[in-house]
Structure formats: C-alpha cells, structure tokens
Amino acid sequence: MAEPLRVGVAGLGTVGASVLRLLDRNAASLAARCGRPVVVTAVSARDRTRDRGVDITRYEWFDDPVALARAPGVDCVVELMGGSDGPAKAVVEAALAAGRPVVTANKALLARHGAALARLAEERGASIGFEAAVAGGIPIVKALRETLAGNAVHRVSGILNGTCNYILSRMELEGLSFDAVLADAQKLGYAEADPTFDVGGFDTAHKLAILTSLAFGTEIDADAIHVEGISAITPLDLKMADDLGYRIKLLGVAERTPTGIEQRVHPTMTPKSWPIAQVMGVTNAVNVMAEPVGELTLVGPGAGGDATASSVLADLVDVARGLQVSPFGQRAETLEAAERLPMQRHEGGYYVRLSVADRPGAAAAIATRMAERQISLESIVQRRSGPRPTDTSGRSGEPVPVVLITYATTETAIRSAIDAMLADGYVSEPPQVIRIERA
Amino acid sequence: MAEPLRVGVAGLGTVGASVLRLLDRNAASLAARCGRPVVVTAVSARDRTRDRGVDITRYEWFDDPVALARAPGVDCVVELMGGSDGPAKAVVEAALAAGRPVVTANKALLARHGAALARLAEERGASIGFEAAVAGGIPIVKALRETLAGNAVHRVSGILNGTCNYILSRMELEGLSFDAVLADAQKLGYAEADPTFDVGGFDTAHKLAILTSLAFGTEIDADAIHVEGISAITPLDLKMADDLGYRIKLLGVAERTPTGIEQRVHPTMTPKSWPIAQVMGVTNAVNVMAEPVGELTLVGPGAGGDATASSVLADLVDVARGLQVSPFGQRAETLEAAERLPMQRHEGGYYVRLSVADRPGAAAAIATRMAERQISLESIVQRRSGPRPTDTSGRSGEPVPVVLITYATTETAIRSAIDAMLADGYVSEPPQVIRIERA
Numbered sequence: 001m002a003e004p005l006r007v008g009v010a011g012l013g014t015v016g017a018s019v020l021r022l023l024d025r026n027a028a029s030l031a032a033r034c035g036r037p038v039v040v041t042a043v044s045a046r047d048r049t050r051d052r053g054v055d056i057t058r059y060e061w062f063d064d065p066v067a068l069a070r071a072p073g074v075d076c077v078v079e080l081m082g083g084s085d086g087p088a089k090a091v092v093e094a095a096l097a098a099g100r101p102v103v104t105a106n107k108a109l110l111a112r113h114g115a116a117l118a119r120l121a122e123e124r125g126a127s128i129g130f131e132a133a134v135a136g137g138i139p140i141v142k143a144l145r146e147t148l149a150g151n152a153v154h155r156v157s158g159i160l161n162g163t164c165n166y167i168l169s170r171m172e173l174e175g176l177s178f179d180a181v182l183a184d185a186q187k188l189g190y191a192e193a194d195p196t197f198d199v200g201g202f203d204t205a206h207k208l209a210i211l212t213s214l215a216f217g218t219e220i221d222a223d224a225i226h227v228e229g230i231s232a233i234t235p236l237d238l239k240m241a242d243d244l245g246y247r248i249k250l251l252g253v254a255e256r257t258p259t260g261i262e263q264r265v266h267p268t269m270t271p272k273s274w275p276i277a278q279v280m281g282v283t284n285a286v287n288v289m290a291e292p293v294g295e296l297t298l299v300g301p302g303a304g305g306d307a308t309a310s311s312v313l314a315d316l317v318d319v320a321r322g323l324q325v326s327p328f329g330q331r332a333e334t335l336e337a338a339e340r341l342p343m344q345r346h347e348g349g350y351y352v353r354l355s356v357a358d359r360p361g362a363a364a365a366i367a368t369r370m371a372e373r374q375i376s377l378e379s380i381v382q383r384r385s386g387p388r389p390t391d392t393s394g395r396s397g398e399p400v401p402v403v404l405i406t407y408a409t410t411e412t413a414i415r416s417a418i419d420a421m422l423a424d425g426y427v428s429e430p431p432q433v434i435r436i437e438r439a
Numbered sequence: 440m441a442e443p444l445r446v447g448v449a450g451l452g453t454v455g456a457s458v459l460r461l462l463d464r465n466a467a468s469l470a471a472r473c474g475r476p477v478v479v480t481a482v483s484a485r486d487r488t489r490d491r492g493v494d495i496t497r498y499e500w501f502d503d504p505v506a507l508a509r510a511p512g513v514d515c516v517v518e519l520m521g522g523s524d525g526p527a528k529a530v531v532e533a534a535l536a537a538g539r540p541v542v543t544a545n546k547a548l549l550a551r552h553g554a555a556l557a558r559l560a561e562e563r564g565a566s567i568g569f570e571a572a573v574a575g576g577i578p579i580v581k582a583l584r585e586t587l588a589g590n591a592v593h594r595v596s597g598i599l600n601g602t603c604n605y606i607l608s609r610m611e612l613e614g615l616s617f618d619a620v621l622a623d624a625q626k627l628g629y630a631e632a633d634p635t636f637d638v639g640g641f642d643t644a645h646k647l648a649i650l651t652s653l654a655f656g657t658e659i660d661a662d663a664i665h666v667e668g669i670s671a672i673t674p675l676d677l678k679m680a681d682d683l684g685y686r687i688k689l690l691g692v693a694e695r696t697p698t699g700i701e702q703r704v705h706p707t708m709t710p711k712s713w714p715i716a717q718v719m720g721v722t723n724a725v726n727v728m729a730e731p732v733g734e735l736t737l738v739g740p741g742a743g744g745d746a747t748a749s750s751v752l753a754d755l756v757d758v759a760r761g762l763q764v765s766p767f768g769q770r771a772e773t774l775e776a777a778e779r780l781p782m783q784r785h786e787g788g789y790y791v792r793l794s795v796a797d798r799p800g801a802a803a804a805i806a807t808r809m810a811e812r813q814i815s816l817e818s819i820v821q822r823r824s825g826p827r828p829t830d831t832s833g834r835s836g837e838p839v840p841v842v843l844i845t846y847a848t849t850e851t852a853i854r855s856a857i858d859a860m861l862a863d864g865y866v867s868e869p870p871q872v873i874r875i876e877r878a
Binding site: 018022026029030032033034035131137138139142143146147148149150151152217275278279290291292293294295296297298299300301304306307309310311313314316317318321323324325326329330331334 | 457461465468469471472473474570576577578581582585586587588589590591656714717718729730731732733734735736737738739740743745746748749750752753755756757760762763764765768769770773
C-alpha cells in the first residue's frame with residue numbers, strides 16, 4: 001500500500017472534532033478505498049485543553065495554524081477555522097503556496113477570495129476542496145464541477161440555509177408568526193442569538209456565489225447578488241401560497257437569462273409539485289436545470305458537524321486518490337467576470353398581496369394599473385373572510401387582503417404598478433411582493 | 440492545451456447519437472473544463488446508413504466494434520451496444536486489455552461480469568465509467584464511489600425503473616388497474632411490447648446489483664437479489680396505502696442487516712413524507728442512509744437518450760481530466776463475495792390485505808394467528824363500504840377487505856400466520872403482502 005496521506009487540521013470546533021473521530025473510526029475502509037491510509041498528523045486550534053471528545057495528544061500541536069500549514073509532516077491542510085479574512089486566509093494561502101492541497105468548509109473565504117485562491121492553487125499545482133462549504137453533506141460541488149461538466153446549466157437554485165427553511169416550515173405548518181418561530185428556533189439551537197446572517201439571506205448568498213461560479217464558469221462575486229431575507233413573510237402569505245398550490249421557500253437562484261446571469265436570494269413561491277417545495281425543516285436541497293440532463297434535485301442535511309465532516313472526508317478521499325480538478329471546474333484565468341444585473345430587469349411571475357380598501361372602484365383601479373403595464377393575471381384571490389383572523393373582520397370599509405398572481409412580467413412593471421396603486425389611495429399599506437419560480 | 444482525448448463510440452442508438460451531438464455542441468466548454476478537447480474519431484454500429492440526425496461520415500467507420508476498440512486512433516471506448524454477453528463484452532474486454540478506459544451504459548453486462556471486468560481494468564491500469572448504467576442522469580455512481588467513500592452506508596434504496604413508477608403513479612392518481620395503465624403506457628412508448636423485464640423488477644435488479652457493490656464493497660451478484668414485480672398491485676392497495684399515509688413504489692433496496700447485506704426488489708409501502716415517495720411519473724430517485732452524512736436523496740431523469748448521454752459525458756470528462764478510481768471504489772480483489780440472504784429472514788413492517796369472510800369469529804381468528812407469532816399490529820382497517828366498488832357490496836356473508844399494518848416482524852412469521860389463516864377458512868383468497876420501508 002502507498003504512503004499515507006498526512007493531514008493537518010486547523011480548527012477543532014464541531015466539524016473538526018467530527019473529522020478527527022471519523023478518520024479514526026473509518027480508517028480501514030478509507031485505506032481500502034483510497035489505496036493508502038489517511039492519517040491526521042497535526043492539529044491547531046485556539047484552545048489546546050478544551051474537551052472535544054477526541055484525544056488530540058497523538059497529533060503534533062501548533063499554536064500557529066500557519067506554521068501547521070507549512071509543517072514538514074503535513075501533506076494536506078484542512079481549514080475549519082472560519083472567517084473570510086485573517087488567520088483562515090493566511091492558512092489557506094500558506095498551504096497553497098507550499099503546493100499543498102487544501103480542504104475547507106469556509107464559504108465566506110471562498111465567496112470573497114475564491115477566484116484569487118483558485119489562481120494561486122493552480123500556479124502551485126494544488127487543489128482546493130470545498131464540498132463542505134455549500135449545503136453541508138449534499139455533494140453539489142462535485143455534481144457541478146464533475147458530473148455536469150458536459151452539460152450547459154440553465155439554472156441552479158436551492159434551499160441553502162436550514163434555519164430559514166425550519167422557520168418557514170413551522171410558520172406554514174403551525175400558522176405562527178416569524179417572530180414567534182424565530183424565538184423558539186433560538187431556544188432550540190436552530191437559530192443564532194443574532195440571526196441576521198441566516199434570516200437576512202446572507203448565508204444563502206455566500207453559498208449561491210460559489211454555486212454560480214461552478215455552474216456558469218464565472219468568477220465568484222457575492223456582491224453581485226440581490227439579497228432579501230424572510231422576516232417580512234407572514235402566516236397569511238403562507239396560507240395564500242398553500243391555497244394557490246405553492247410553498248414559500250428562501251431560495252438562492254442563479255440563472256442564465258437573455259440579459260445575463262442573474263444571482264438572487266429571496267423568498268420564493270415554489271409550486272408544491274416541485275421536489276424542492278417538498279423539503280421541510282432544516283434539510284437543504286439543490287435543484288439544477290441543465291441541458292442535456294434535464295432536472296436534477298439533491299436533498300440532504302445542510303449543516304451539522306457530521307454532515308459537514310462527511311463532505312470534508314469526501315474531499316480528503318479525492319486528495320488521497322490523487323484526483324485533482326481546478327477548484328471551479330476550469331482554469332481560474334478562464335473564468336468570466338460575474339455580471340451585476342439589477343433586479344429591476346428580472347422577469348418572472350409575481351405574487352402581490354395588497355391590503356385593499358373595501359369600497360367601490362378598488363378592484364377596477366388595481367386591474368387598470370396592471371393592464372396599463374401589460375401585466376397579465378393568472379389569478380386574483382380576495383379573502384373577505386377566511387380561516388385566519390388577520391384583516392378579515394368582514395366589516396365594510398376595513399381593508400381586505402387581495403392576492404394577485406401574475407404571468408411573467410418585469411420587476412420594473414410590477415414596482416411601477418404598485419406605486420400607481422398606492423398613489424390611487426385604494427391600497428393601504430406597502431404590498432407584499434414575492435417572486436414565483438416555476439419548475 | 441493538451442492532446443485531445445480521442446473517443447471511439449460503439450453503438451449508435453438513441454444514446455450514442457445523443458453523445459455524438461453533445462460532444463459537438465459543447466466542444467468549447469468541454470475543452471475548457473477538461474483542459475483538452477474531447478473528440479470522436481471512430482464509430483461502429485449495425486447499420487452504417489441509418490439516419491441518426493448526425494453526420495457520421497467524419498468518423499472512421501468500423502463494421503467490427505472489437506476492431507474499433509483496438510484501433511490506433513482511439514484513446515477511450517464508449518460501449519453503447521447493450522447485452523450482457525456477445526459483442527458488447529468482447530468490445531469492453533478488448534479495450535481494457537489494451538489499457539484503454541471504457542465508458543458504458545450497459546447494466547446487464549456489469550450485473551453479470553462487473554467484478555471480472557473491474558479486475559481486468561485494474562490489471563491494465565484502465566478505468567470503467569458506468570454512471571449511465573444506473574438511474575440515467577442521476578450521479579449516484581459517483582456519489583457512492585467518491586462522495587460517500589468516507590461514509591459507512593446502511594441502506595441504499597431507489598426508484599430505478601421509470602416504467603414501473605409511471606404505471607404505479609397513474610394507477611394511484613387515476614384509480615386504474617395495472618393492465619389498463621400498462622396498455623396505455625405501451626401505446627405512449629413508456630413500456631415495451633414485452634414489458635416483463637421492467638414490470639417484473641428485473642431491470643431494477645440489474646441496477647441494484649451495481650449499487651450494492653458500490654455501497655458495500657461486495658462483488659456484484661444479481662442472482663442474490665430477491666425480485667418481485669408490480670403486476671399484482673391493485674387500485675385498492677394504492678387507495679389503502681394512501682389512507683394509511685403511504686405510497687406504493689417499486690424499490691430496489693440494499694441494506695446492511697445484522698444477518699448480512701439484503702438485496703431485494705419489490706413493491707414497497709413508503710411513508711408519504713419520505714422524499715422518495717414524492718417522486719411520480721417516469722422520474723427516478725435514489726436514497727442513501729449513511730454514517731456520518733445521514734440521509735441523501737438524488738432525484739432526476741432515469742432514462743432517455745439525453746439524460747443517459749449526460750452521464751456518458753460525465754464519465755468522459757473524468758477520463759479526459761485523468762481522474763481514475765477503481766470501478767467499484769476499491770480494488771476488485773478486495774471486494775467481498777455478496778451474501779445470498781433468503782427473503783424469509785427479512786425483518787420489517789408488513790402491509791397485509793386479506794379478503795375476509797363476513798361472519799362472526801373472523802376478526803378473532805386473524806388476530807389470534809398474528810398474536811401466536813408475536814406479530815404486533817400498528818393498525819387494522821376494515822373497509823365494509825368505501826369509495827371503490829371492489830368487494831364492498833356491504834351484503835353480509837360477502838368477503839370484505841381487511842388491511843393489517845404490522846410492526847417489525849419476520850417474513851417467516853408473516854407467511855406462517857397467513858398459512859394458518861387460510862387453513863382456518865375465514866380468508867378467501869391469497870392475501871396481498873407488501874413490505875413497508877421506513878425512513
């Protein structure tokens with residue numbers, strides 16, 4: 001059997017500890033499958049003494065993770081420290097500069113510096129494995145980089161943040177408000193004390209930036225992404241979506257359109273028959289529409305130490321087997337600059353929920369404002385009384401919720417129609433606008 | 440840019456023609472992603488003159504596909520002729536003997552000769568890519584061979600035959616009989632004139648044999664698989680399943696149990712909340728339960744020229760990039776012999792539908808026969824009158840359908856209880872027995 005692959009692990013949080021444990025437990029099968037043992041030789045973390053449930057005294061200890069990255073007894077560096085700059089970046093750069101393959105779960109680092117790191121890796125003949133950086137245990141990086149390399153991707157879209165999907169699922173199933181479910185999710189450990197990064201859509205955006213680059217051969221550019229979070233979604237929206245045959249999901253979507261490659265993160269009406277709409281709770285899912293394969297959907301755990309560690313192991317197996325592909329599937333210098341398409345240019349269907357004054361002429365005025373902009377309506381639903389108490393007093397003069405589902409139109413047309421409706425005075429508060437994604 | 444990869448294609452049916460077309464159409468992006476062009480140089484088929492919608496005069500023609508496999512201008516051989524023996528086997532052996540990588544969609548060949556071909560490939564330093572042989576465009580071969588190489592698989596199960604899933608979906612949604620849907624499927628081209636290979640479960644078994652080997656490191660052994668088809672499933676079973684929260688799917692299941700690795704193909708009650716239960720029509724899906732990743736589900740097109748060609752391209756990309764893994768994920772001589780577990784040893788839940796005489800003592804007799812064998816019942820449903828006319832006349836003395844859902848028990852216990860019930864004389868025809876798979 002060939003020489004072992006000697007691994008240095010920088011960062012021993014939940015994922016790092018899980019990686020150490022799994023490399024131990026699965027040592028025999030890994031050696032059989034890789035044709036060589038995969039062994040940890042060095043570790044680095046902030047605190048040497050913390051109890052992680054694994055014995056780290058067997059490994060060479062480094063206070064300085066950059067020193068680990070350059071240490072003579074290390075062939076491959078696993079970076080699990082996190083952070084888009086600072087020590088994590090220094091470790092990855094040091095390892096690549098030394099020609100050593102890197103495996104990382106660090107989506108923030110890649111979203112910000114992915115193209116530059118890929119160039120460095122290719123200069124030095126090293127690889128960067130980052131299956132763990134997107135959608136936890138789902139092998140979407142390998143699917144885009146390898147399986148679909150002979151395809152032309154039209155759209156990649158996904159539920160990439162388990163916290164948001166958990167919140168939306170419980171809001172829908174239990175009829176609860178965003179705030180109520182968020183508070184409970186924080187108690188249960190499914191949401192952070194400061195949930196902004198998750199519920200604001202920013203975590204999804206980091207992951208989408210990576211998927212876009214892999215799918216379309218563009219340089220990573222997280223700033224090109226239009227980002228909206230889920231905090232404005234109400235139980236009424238989820239109920240209306242349900243009645244109309246949709247579920248609301250926070251999706252990251254990258255799509256080739258006639259004007260360029262759109263990248264957007266926003267709450268999305270997804271048809272219930274679409275596999276991605278059926279994914280509930282913390283589970284993640286990624287859907288790819290590509291030519292010639294058609295539609296592929298991958299569903300699995302999006303977070304958690306073990307699921308993420310599984311993807312780290314997958315990348316380590318590739319390294320041990322000597323399988324090496326350019327980090328983004330083609331040489332970094334051939335990646336095209338990402339486009340920054342303004343959201344106004346987006347074309348698609350829309351869900352618009354209006355709070356409409358209950359007096360004569362309102363419906364006609366709304367219909368006129370849409371027609372003036374050539375917006376065709378697939379359906380109009382007015383809920384004067386319904387199973388939920390919000391705005392459904394039934395008294396004349398009180399505003400009633402009206403939902404419009406449009407056929408494909410432009411964001412500009414929708415926004416302009418809404419402005420006109422607000423000026424008309426029949427619509428009493430800023431409408432809820434949710435984009436529709438069709439399978 | 441490096442030397443082109445020169446590909447010889449043996450077999451120019453729907454998939455072969457699609458491969459030629461796609462290699463042309465995606466030539467530029469393939470070259471960018473592989474770092475070298477991928478070009479067809481030679482082809483072979485039964486009929487040189489047939490119109491395939493692609494110009495094959497550009498390629499060197501071989502009447503004899505074995506000569507193509509050995510031709511000097513060919514680096515890699517794509518075998519799309521089909522058949523478990525004869526010319527297809529000769530072509531693959533000739534290519535491997537010459538140290539040339541092979542890409543094939545031939546599940547029958549692999550199910551019968553996979554282990555021997557893998558040994559030959561490894562002796563000669565060649566690879567065998569067969570992503571296209573299982574579940575069409577779904578990248579399950581790569582997922583098991585590479586992504587999950589650091590995991591321990593507990594169970595792999597899947598909807599691996601689109602014809603069966605189409606028939607069961609329409610039977611469920613439209614309340615039609617197996618024969619009626621089959622006849623329609625034949626008219627629409629979703630089922631063959633002789634449908635036995637599909638509806639009898641044998642196609643699923645070939646694919647399952649390959650998945651088992653990849654998942655558990657065992658030698659392929661299609662004869663070790665217990666196979667049942669879908670022709671005995673009735674609309675009443677689908678209706679009862681629906682009422683009880685299940686869907687009936689033809690699954691191929693390979694599972695590590697305390698007694699060994701079970702391989703079985705049979706109609707299966709799947710909980711509706713399970714992603715695999717939600718897959719309707721000709722679509723395929725594969726579900727993997729593994730440690731540490733948890734549960735992964737891959738959904739996509741299971742057949743068709745383009746989806747299958749997509750997987751052929753994926754394997755060609757690996758060859759062009761120089762990525763090479765043992766065909767079954769570890770050296771063939773380390774694969775263990777597959778076990779042949781008799782189905783009697785299977786443990787799990789059961790759906791048993793009985794046709795029971797409508798007279799006093801019947802229920803007690805049935806309950807006694809189950810209890811004698813320590814079989815616990817999760818639910819009992821008696822349908823004296825229901826939405827479907829079958830056996831629901833309501834007249835006393837006529838048999839009525841009774842459905843039992845059991846907790847985990849053994850196949851032996853169930854069969855023995857049924858024999859005893861039949862001997863008691865309360866049960867009027869052979870019961871329907873469907874195994875339950877839980878997520």
